[in-house]
Amino acid sequence: MMRETPDDTAQTAEATPDIRPVPRIAVQAFCESREVAAVIEAAASDRRMAKAHVKVQMGGMNVAIEFYHGAPTPNLVIVESRVEREELLEQLDRLAEVCDHGTKVFVIGHVNDVPLFRELMRRGVSEYVVAPFGIFDFIRSIADLYSSTATVPLGRTIGFFGAKGGCGASTICHNVAWAITTSYDQPVVLVDLDMPFGTAGIDFNQDPSVGIADALATPDRIDDVFIDRLLTRFDDRLSILAAPATLDRTFDLGEMAIEPIVDVVRTSVPAVVVDIPHLWTSWAKRTLRQLDEVVIVAVPDLASLRNTKNVCDFLKQTRPNDAAPRLVINMVGMPKRPEIKPEDFARALELPILSVIPFEPGLFGTAANNGQMIAEVDPKHPIGETFRSIASIVTGRAEVRRQKKPSTLSFLSRLRGKATG
Ligand SMILES: Nc1ncnc2c1ncn2[C@@H]1O[C@H](COP(=O)(O)OP(=O)(O)OP(=O)(O)O)[C@@H](O)[C@H]1O
Numbered sequence: 001m002m003r004e005t006p007d008d009t010a011q012t013a014e015a016t017p018d019i020r021p022v023p024r025i026a027v028q029a030f031c032e033s034r035e036v037a038a039v040i041e042a043a044a045s046d047r048r049m050a051k052a053h054v055k056v057q058m059g060g061m062n063v064a065i066e067f068y069h070g071a072p073t074p075n076l077v078i079v080e081s082r083v084e085r086e087e088l089l090e091q092l093d094r095l096a097e098v099c100d101h102g103t104k105v106f107v108i109g110h111v112n113d114v115p116l117f118r119e120l121m122r123r124g125v126s127e128y129v130v131a132p133f134g135i136f137d138f139i140r141s142i143a144d145l146y147s148s149t150a151t152v153p154l155g156r157t158i159g160f161f162g163a164k165g166g167c168g169a170s171t172i173c174h175n176v177a178w179a180i181t182t183s184y185d186q187p188v189v190l191v192d193l194d195m196p197f198g199t200a201g202i203d204f205n206q207d208p209s210v211g212i213a214d215a216l217a218t219p220d221r222i223d224d225v226f227i228d229r230l231l232t233r234f235d236d237r238l239s240i241l242a243a244p245a246t247l248d249r250t251f252d253l254g255e256m257a258i259e260p261i262v263d264v265v266r267t268s269v270p271a272v273v274v275d276i277p278h279l280w281t282s283w284a285k286r287t288l289r290q291l292d293e294v295v296i297v298a299v300p301d302l303a304s305l306r307n308t309k310n311v312c313d314f315l316k317q318t319r320p321n322d323a324a325p326r327l328v329i330n331m332v333g334m335p336k337r338p339e340i341k342p343e344d345f346a347r348a349l350e351l352p353i354l355s356v357i358p359f360e361p362g363l364f365g366t367a368a369n370n371g372q373m374i375a376e377v378d379p380k381h382p383i384g385e386t387f388r389s390i391a392s393i394v395t396g397r398a399e400v401r402r403q404k405k406p407s408t409l410s411f412l413s414r415l416r417g418k419a420t421g
C-alpha cells in the first residue's frame with residue numbers, strides 16, 4: 001500500500017498499539033539518504049521488530065544490484081531510490097535478475113506518483129513507500145507484508161509485574177482482567193506465568209486440568225487451535241491460560257519460551273492480560289519488553305521504589321518508542337507501617353501514578369479465600385471503580401490526564417547515596 005508523508009509527531013506509542021510484530025525474517029536495506037537509514041535503524045531496534053534480522057547500509061539500488069550478484073538475497077530487500085521513473089524501472093529490472101525466488105522487494109521513493117506505484121506493483125514490487133515516513137509506518141508496512149491475516153485485529157497485550165514479591169500484582173492483574181470483561185463486554189484471555197505458584201485458578205475458583213504447561217511441553221504444537229483447548233473458561237468472556245501450580249517439575253524456561261504463546265493468544269482475542277511473576281529471568285525480561293502495556297505494582301517502601309526505578313530504566317532502554325509503564329501503588333495505609341507517600345514515590349521516579357489502592361485486608365482476604373473478585377465481594381466498594389479505571393486506561397479507552405512532570409528526587413538521591421557510599 002502506498003503511504004503518504006506521515007505526521008511523525010502524531011505517532012505516539014499509545015496511538016499505535018495495533019502494529020503486528022514482524023516475524024523472523026532477514027531484511028537488508030540499501031539507503032541513499034541518512035534520514036531514511038536512521039528511521040530504518042530505529043525501527044530495527046524496536047521491540048516489534050525484535051525477531052527480524054535487519055542490516056542497513058548506504059548505497060541505494062546500484063549497490064544492492066552489485067551486492068546480490070555475488071550473494072543470496074534475504075527475505076526482504078529494501079531499496080531507496082531518488083531517480084526518475086524510467087531509470088527506477090530499469091534498475092528494478094536489473095535487481096529482479098539477481099533476486100532469489102521468494103525474496104520480496106520494498107521500494108522507498110521520493111515522489112508521490114500513483115501510476116508509478118501501480119507499475120511497481122505490476123512488476124512484483126511488494127511495497128512502495130514515499131519518504132519521509134515514521135518508524136511505525138515502516139514497521140506496519142513490513143508487518144502487513146508478512147501477515148496473512150492483516151485485516152484481523154490483533155489483541156493488545158497488557159502485563160502486570162510486581163516491584164517485589166507479594167505486593168498484590170496478581171490480585172490486581174486478575175481484577176483488572178475481570179473488569180475489562182464486565183465493563184466492556186470484551187473477551188479477555190488471562191495468562192498466568194507464575195508456573196509453580198500461580199493463583200489465577202484459585203482467584204477465579206477454578207481447578208484447571210490443562211494450561212500453559214501443556215504448551216511449554218510441546219512447543220511445536222503451539223497454534224490457535226491447540227492453545228484454545230488449553231484455556232479454562234471462567235465465563236463466556238473470560239478465559240484463563242492457567243499455570244500448573246504444582247512442584248513436581250521445575251520451569252527453567254528459555255528466553256523465547258513464552259513469546260510464541262502470547263503471540264498466538266493475541267490473534268484470537270482483543271485483550272491478553274499477562275500475570276508476570278516477580279522474577280528476573282531471560283523469559284520474564286523478554287515478556288516485559290514485548291508487551292503493549294506494562295503495569296508495575298509497587299508497595300510504598302524503599303525496596304519497591306528502587307526496583308521500580310530499575311525496571312523503568314530497563315523498559316526505557318529496551319523499548320525507546322513506547323510509552324512509560326503505568327504505576328499502581330498498592331496496600332497504602334497499612335497500620336503502623338512507615339510508608340513513602342505516593343506523591344514522593346512518583347516524584348522520585350518522574351512517573352505519574354495511575355492508581356493508589358488502600359490496604360484492605362478484610363476485603364482482599366475474603367475475595368482471595370472465596371475465589372471471588374473484589375467487586376463481587378462488595379460491589380459498592382470504591383476499589384471496584386479503581387479496577388475499572390485501570391481497565392479503561394490499559395485497554396486504550398481512556399487517556400491518563402496529562403500530569404505535570406514531578407520535579408526531582410529526594411528518595412532516589414538517597415538510593416544513589418546508598419549505592420555509592
Ligand atoms: N490492597 C490490598 N490490601 C490488602 N491485601 C491485599 C491487597 N492487595 C493484595 N492483597 C493480598 O496480598 C496477598 C498477595 O497478593 P498477590 O498474590 O496478588 O501478590 P503478588 O505480587 O502477585 O505476589 P507474588 O510475588 O507471590 O506473585 C494476597 O493475599 C492478596 O489478597
Ligand SMILES: [Mg+2]
Binds near residue numbers: 169170277278
Ligand atoms: Mg503473583
